[in-house]
Amino acid sequence: xxxxxxxxxxxxxxxxxxxxxxxxxxxxxxxxxxxxxxxxxxxxxxxxxxxxxxxxxxxxxxxxxxxxxxxxxxxxxxxxxxxxxxxxxxxxxxxxxxxxxxxxxxxxxxxxxxxxxxxxxxxxxxxxxxxxxxxxxxxxxxxxxxxxxxxxxxxxxxxxxxxxxxxxxxxxxxxxxxxxxxxxxxxxxxxxxxxxxxxxxxxxxxxxxxxxxxxxxxxxxxxxxxxxxxxxxxxxxxxxxxxxxxxxxxxxxxxxxxxxxxxxxxxxxxxxxxxxxxxxxxxxxxxxxxxxxxxxxxxxxxxxxxxxxxx
Amino acid sequence: xxxxxxxxxxxxxxxxxxxxxxxxxxxxxxxxxxxxxxxxxxxxxxxxxxxxxxxxxxxxxxxxxxxxxxxxxxxxxxxxxxxxxxxxxxxxxxxxxxxxxxxxxxxxxxxxxxxxxxxxxxxxxxxxxxxxxxxxxxxxxxxxxxxxxxxxxxxxxxxxxxxxxxxxxxxxxxxxxxxxxxxxxxxxx
Numbered sequence: 001x002x003x004x005x006x007x008x009x010x011x012x013x014x015x016x017x018x019x020x021x022x023x024x025x026x027x028x029x030x031x032x033x034x035x036x037x038x039x040x041x042x043x044x045x046x047x048x049x050x051x052x053x054x055x056x057x058x059x060x061x062x063x064x065x066x067x068x069x070x071x072x073x074x075x076x077x078x079x080x081x082x083x084x085x086x087x088x089x090x091x092x093x094x095x096x097x098x099x100x101x102x103x104x105x106x107x108x109x110x111x112x113x114x115x116x117x118x119x120x121x122x123x124x125x126x127x128x129x130x131x132x133x134x135x136x137x138x139x140x141x142x143x144x145x146x147x148x149x150x151x152x153x154x155x156x157x158x159x160x161x162x163x164x165x166x167x168x169x170x171x172x173x174x175x176x177x178x179x180x181x182x183x184x185x186x187x188x189x190x191x192x193x194x195x196x197x198x199x200x201x202x203x204x205x206x207x208x209x210x211x212x213x214x215x216x217x218x219x220x221x222x223x224x225x226x227x228x229x230x231x232x233x234x235x236x237x238x239x240x241x242x243x244x245x246x247x248x249x250x251x252x253x254x255x256x257x258x259x260x261x262x263x264x265x266x267x268x269x270x271x272x273x274x275x276x277x278x279x280x281x282x283x284x285x286x287x288x289x290x291x292x293x294x295x296x297x298x299x300x301x302x303x304x305x306x307x308x309x310x311x
Numbered sequence: 312x313x314x315x316x317x318x319x320x321x322x323x324x325x326x327x328x329x330x331x332x333x334x335x336x337x338x339x340x341x342x343x344x345x346x347x348x349x350x351x352x353x354x355x356x357x358x359x360x361x362x363x364x365x366x367x368x369x370x371x372x373x374x375x376x377x378x379x380x381x382x383x384x385x386x387x388x389x390x391x392x393x394x395x396x397x398x399x400x401x402x403x404x405x406x407x408x409x410x411x412x413x414x415x416x417x418x419x420x421x422x423x424x425x426x427x428x429x430x431x432x433x434x435x436x437x438x439x440x441x442x443x444x445x446x447x448x449x450x451x452x453x454x455x456x457x458x459x460x461x462x463x464x465x466x467x468x469x470x471x472x473x474x475x476x477x478x479x480x481x482x483x484x485x486x487x488x489x490x491x492x493x494x495x496x497x498x499x500x
Contacts, residue, residue, distance in 0.1 A: 006365075006424045007324050014319050021318070081464060088492035089392060093359065093430055095325040095451035098489050138393055153320045225320035232324050235361030235428050236393075305363015 007232050008303050010224075010296075017221040021162070024214050028165045031207045035172065038200045047175060051168040059160040063100075063122045066114040072104035072124045083130065086141050087123065090148055094233055099123045099151055109135065109247050113147035114156055121151040135243055142240030143247070145230035152229065155222050162218050166211040173204035213283065220288045227293050231300045241297040248290045324427035328453030329417055331483055335434055336406040338446065338455075338481040345477050347438040353499035354409045354435070355398040356416045357390075359428040369423040373397070373416055383412045388498050394430055398498040409434065417450070426450075433458075435499050442467070444474065445500050446482070454485035463495045 035044055058065065067074075077084040084101055091098045099113070099121035109128040115121030129140060150156075176197050231237035282289060316322060342348040360366055374397075377385045383399040390396060397416055401409040413432050420426055429450040436444040445458045457474040459467035471491070475484055485491060494500070 004424060005323075007427075009321060014321065017319060078464065085392060085492070088490075089394065089430060092449055092451060092490065092492065093325070093427070094322070097487065137391070141393065149322060152322045154317050155320070158317070158320070222320050229320075229322045232427070235359050235366070238362060301362050304361050305365055307365050307368075 006304060010228060013221060013224055013228075017218065017225070020214055020218045020221065024162050024165060024211060024218070027207060027211055027214070031165060031169060031203070034200070034203050038196045038203075039172070043175075047168070047172055051164065051171050054171075055160060055164050055167055059116055059157065062156050062160070063115040063120060066112065067102055067104075067122055067124060070104040070106070070112070070124060072102040072122075074100050074102045074122070080130075083125065086137075086144055087148070090141070090145055090233060094148060094152060096148065096152055099148070101125075103127060103130070111143050111147050113150045115151065116156060117154065118151050123147050123151065129247075135246055136239070138234075138236055138239035139243035139246065142230060142234055142236060142243045145233045146226050146240060147230075149226040149229035149233065150222070153222065153225060155226070158222065159215065159219060162215050163211075166208055166215060169204045169208040169211060173201050173208060176201040176204065216284060216286055219286045223287050224293065224296055227296060228300060231297055232304075235304060237297040237301040237304065241294045241301075244290050244293055244297075325451045327417065327421060327426045327429045327450035329414065329421065329450070331453045331455070332410055332414055332417075332432065332448055334455075334482045335410050335446065335448075338478050339406045339434075339436070341477060341481050342436060342474070347440075348436040348442075348444055349438070350403055350406050350409075351435045351437050351499075352401050352403040352405070352409065353398065354401075354413050354433065355396045355497065355499040356413055356432045357394050357396050357430045357494075357497070358417075358420060358425075359393070359430060360389075360395050361425060361428055365423075366425060366428075369420060369425055370395075372423075373419045376415060376419060377412060380412070380415070383408070386498065390496070396498040400499075406434075431494070433494065433497055433499055442470065443500060444470065445494070445497070446474075446478075447494065449485060449490065452485060452490065453483060454490075455482045456485040456491040458491070458493060460493070460495065460500065464493070466493055 035047075039047070066072075075083070080101065080103060083103070087098060087101055097118055099115065099118070100123070102122050102124040104124055104126045106126040107128045108126060111123070111125040111129055113121060113123045123144065125140075125144070129135065129143065135143075227240065231240050234240070287293075339350050360370070374385060374387065377383055377397075377399065383401055386398040388396050388398070399409060399412045399416075401412065413434075417426075417429050417432065420429055431450060432448045433445050434448075436446070438444075443460055445460075446455050447458050448455050455478070457471045457478075459470040459474070461467050478484060
């Protein structure tokens with residue numbers, strides 16, 4: 001139903017996301033068909049079950065794994081009243097259950113959200129985001145709104161399912177290499193089993209590579225979607241944009257120092273890389289480039305501020 | 312959010328529920344009958360100011376509107392979390408007019424399609440001993456919860472739970488206690 005709204009959807013983003021998910025699904029079907037064709041029937045279920053188990057564990061314990069890896073500890077409202085107050089208000093605006101709040105003792109300003117569903121979610125910020133950086137309260141709020149949108153979109157679930165194929169393909173390739181997937185070698189006079197083993201290994205490797213790229217693309221689209229939802233939630237897209245720029249250190253690129261004094265440090269910057277190298281990096285990245293994200297946020301800001309109403 | 316929204320990674324901004332607000336006058340009556348809490352005549356609407364001209368226009372329209380209807384004193388302030396509070400004052404026994412004022416604010420925002428930026432509305436009470444109490448309405452949930460501040464960060468949970476049991480018939484109360492967030496220093500409290 002078409003209703004009046006100030007929150008214009010991005011159909012381009014949606015359709016690109018659908019395309020990527022479709023391709024992942026297609027690849028999965030093709031790969032499993034290849035497995036059925038080439039892998040001896042007795043070892044196929046084992047492979048599938050192990051891959052599903054790994055993924056299930058990753059999904060189910062996602063909150064614990066991520067917080068443990070980041071060295072994050074959960075904080076109570078008494079310990080971090082301001083942080084909780086921001087999250088409280090954002091959750092009330094978004095009408096979602098409040099996730100647990102954790103702080104990780106890292107000087108780099110950053111934040112992440114994890115957990116298998118909105119009721120078991122954890123939102124974690126680094127001490128750098130809260131204290132050390134020069135982020136304003138609005139900017140911190142923008143970052144938190146972005147993370148809450150990940151929770152609302154169930155991105156952990158989506159990415160976990162999407163990466164199933166990659167894990168499966170990687171496992172099959174390794175198993176084919178080590179064990180030959182249980183092919184019966186005694187009857188192998190004409191090298192058919194060895195041939196099948198080689199084929200399945202190659203197919204797995206190719207599948208792994210393609211699915212890796214597709215999942216990364218999906219991840220980038222989910223980031224853009226979370227940016228969009230977060231900006232709509234706070235009504236303050238430009239605060240998120242400037243937070244992004246500060247966090248990714250683009251602000252640091254704006255020279256504040258005499259060029260002669262800064263010159264010796266130039267070698268440490270990653271920025272002057274070749275253009276082709278950058279586009280390759282963009283293909284492998286989990287996050288879209290800051291420029292792309294800021295560009296989207298500027299567009300949202302225009303839409304919010306204008307009196308034109310989309311239907 | 313439905314399955315499709317999850318798949319496509321879109322969450323639509325949540326529209327507020329404005330209807331439950333009119334339960335407040337009867338709740339105020341119940342409070343007066345059951346105990347000693349009386350309305351202070353203060354009520355406020357808390358919303359988030361969105362970027363851009365469009366919202367500023369709506370905002371000044373709302374203030375004009377409120378000043379146009381005879382009566383309420385209006386004060387606008389911004390809290391430290393970046394939310395705007397629009398405080399209205401009416402005579403202490405005139406809860407109905409106060410609710411109408413508050414409703415005028417939120418429906419103006421709603422009509423201009425800024426409904427998702429409404430956070431909460433607050434009506435304050437006080438008893439003979441000077442204890443403070445606020446009933447807070449969560450627009451998105453369409454529920455109320457009591458907030459009884461002592462000195463920050465202490466809140467009188469016993470009183471809050473008492474109020475909760477008293478008002479069950481008058482108002483739809485928020486069941487999820489984790490959503491009963493404190494609003495320290497809110498205007499009108």
